Amino acid sequence: MAAAREKLQGLQGEITCGICRSYFSEPVTISCGHSFCRTCLSWSWRLGATPSSCPECRQVAQTTEIPGVNGRLAELTDLVKQLCSENLQSAEGQRQCARHKLTFKLFCEDDQTLLCVRCAQSPEHGAHKLSPVVEAAHNCRKKLQLLQSRLEKHLEEAEELLSGEEITAVECHWMIREEFNKLHQFLLDEEFQCLERLKQDERAEQDRLSQHVHTLQALILELQEAGHQLNVDLLWEVQHLLGRSASVLSQRAKAVSPELREYPIPGMMEMLRRFRVDLIMDPTAASPCVIISEDLKSVKAGEVWQVGTKYPEDAVGHYVFAEQAFSSGRQYWEVDVTQLPQWILGIYSPFLRKKRGRNEDTCASLFLLCCVKKEEDYYLQTYPGSLNHRVKSPVPRVGVYLEYSSGTLAFYNVLQHSLIYRFYPIFFTAPVTPIFSPGPPLPASEAGPMTLCPVDSGLCAFCSSCL
Template sequence: MSAASCLQSEDLFMCSICLDVFTDPVTTSCGHNFCKTCITQHWNSNVQCVCPLCNKVFCTRPELKVNAFISEIAAEFRQSTKNKASIRSEEPAAKAGEVQCDVCTGTKVKAIKSCLKCEASYCQTHLEPHLTAARLKSHQLIHPVDNLEDRMCKKICVYLICPVVILLCLYMLGADFYTKNHEFVPLTEECEGKKAELKKTLVEIQQKIQQIRLKIHEINQSEKLSREAADRKKAEGLQIFTTLKQRVEDIQADFMETVEEQRKSIEKQAEDFIKELQQELSELTVIAAEVEKLLRSGDYLHLLQSFSFISTAPTPKDWTQVRVHQRSHEGSLEKAVAQLEETISKEVKKLLKKVELKRVQQFAVDVTLDPNTANLYLILSDDEKQVHLGDVLKNLPDQPQRFEKIGVLGKQSFSSGRFYFEVQVKGKTHWILGVTTETSKRKGGFKRSPQECYWTLCLFENKLFGFDDPPVDLSLKSRPEKVGVFVDFEEGLVSFYDVDAAALIFSFTGCSFTHKLLPYFSPSLYVDNTNYAPLIISAVSHTE
């Protein structure tokens, strides 16, 4: 085992009061361990029973019992140290200036402790009895010093700590002067006072260490949350810009294809014109050759016979007004840019809606229905995730929390933070969803509106509205098939989302929540032999 490992192992089994390996370790209710004798003496010397490590105050002195588990491990650790010392082939002799063990015979080994009671110094091996023998455990051990018997003094000046300095003071000033002008206290008493001060200092240092560790943890957590938020934002931005880039590329491709088709059309028109011109050119060339031949001929009869043929030849087409129309390209770029602007605007709105829904979906919670609150006509599924209206009134006790109207609550309640859940409403023509407080009305006539501590969305007669007073009519192109409900307790916000369309339907803002909130569900009554489908609490599938 390395030196670092040894130190670490020793620290695990060291009493913070005596700074030695545990002897009869006990555990306080605050979770800290001490030697039974050490903590007992500590409490005997103080008015209050306080934990030396965390400063927890105990109203009554706790009953201390030896922690057998830690005691066994400490004993094993001590025995292991002893065994390792015993199996050493030969320990190195103490070097010049080092304190020697007073017990070693032959080669003198370096001492690691001196005992004030025994007035002797011990190496690791010979110190073991002081660590294990009950009668020796009370001896006071200090760092090793030379000539311990010459330096020991049972009385010490409170202003001078070192025994050598005391002897010098007595020698120079005289015993009478020293006795008259100095106050003497026992060495052990002065040491105990200093140890108490050191323990207090140690507790303060340990508290500061804990505070620093907590601050480091807090900063690390903040940095981690910031990094995670940045990663989410980058992912969202990448999704938006990748989609927009694809849309730009699609419109660019359409634009290039349109221009190319127009170019090909113009090219074909030009080719047709050229073909026709070349045909006419060929015919005119033949006629011109014939005319030149007649002009050179001396056969007047042939000239007269051919003149009538040439004079009746078709008149060439007037090409002066014929143009290849370049205007067919005009407006193409402007049209493509306008289309791009419209497409980008629509895509950005659509993507931002998805990002918003994705943001609230991260606060998804598991919600189940509470049978004890369900109206007696309602039927719940075995997994308590579905509810629909039945035909038979259940024979159950009418508890105060049970709804007299068609409704049921979720089991889970929330008194802070943010939460989100989704409900499938597909196939239904009437329903009410939202949240309410644990103290809201369940009996008699009441509106499921904020004035009665209900924040709900309602579908009634194919109309969707926020259940306020008066109701807020929501004109939608299509009815949602899955509704997401999001609550921010501290912000006083309740929002409803069309999950499939990734669109916000309606929000209650500026709400004041003074009690715990619970999810609320009402599948409503049958209407015109419809509305049999259940309300289903769905697992949240995060929007991509």
């Protein structure tokens, strides 16, 4: 009996689908020799990453068409199912109530338990709904079939949704790629136009300087010729020559200090603000020359600050350090300087690598952007660096971008979305600390604070009015 049961179990394995793990339904055999339910194989080939491959051995079938039903395998399946059913009925007949040693004949619908006749007569099942085992099993199979139908319907809906999602995903990827291509092309066009404006401005600046040179040369020649004139003629024309000389000399400052032009870069500020950090000032940096606010977000010049201080050599005690220092990553912060005619922003690093031929030295360094007012004009200067340009009006808000790994330090005019100056490359070897200085103050003037802008801040009312 045991040997027959083992053979039957072996036959069950031969007629079981490797996909649904149930008895074959319309079995088909593909070229590699493996067999599956016709419906299971169809779903597998429809959803599989490799089309027309065997779900078991992954061998690609010789044809993409579903083979016909394997009749002999279908007959074997029906035969084994019949034998298994008879064996199951025999096994059911042998199952007995452990308490009364009687065969299970009834099923309690309330407790969902099998009962013998004696158990059914007990008071605990007196008010329960009892059904014969055959009827209960029949009803159970109907419920399972109904549940299977619902699941198959849900599976079909899910497959349709999956197919639709795949199409939607492809369309979405294509649309996003097209939008980025459009953005790239837009930026390329903006770059071309910006560079063209830069070339035109450079030519105009060269023409202006050339005209200034010609004017100086002509005036010098006139002065030389006037020196050889008769006394009366010289005195007759000297006032005119002196007036022209004074006019030319008054234009000297603007001639040798070009105006810093603004070239907006679309989207730059939005991108930089992804790296904003919430800085605070180091309270230990306060001194009689610089006063830090209680919230550590602003600093202003103290009353004892001497107006004649020179930068940057004589102003070490007039800097305020940030409490944070950076040794990796990208950082961006903005500073409101609307109430300051003169100010300094930058970074300090205690150690830098400086290449000298094949050797490298280390030194401490400052990298600064300074705003200086001379008479009625404002100048932006860098230290170290060659920037010394006039600006049409004060810059109300300055953005500072630091990228440690590439050694980049850049300053931006936030309102105009334009670059002011960039240091590159700086060979950092130690943490970098932002620094601030609200001065030096101007004579007979009271300057306001230099303020760190909050990470989530927009433009203030004053800044917005400057646009």
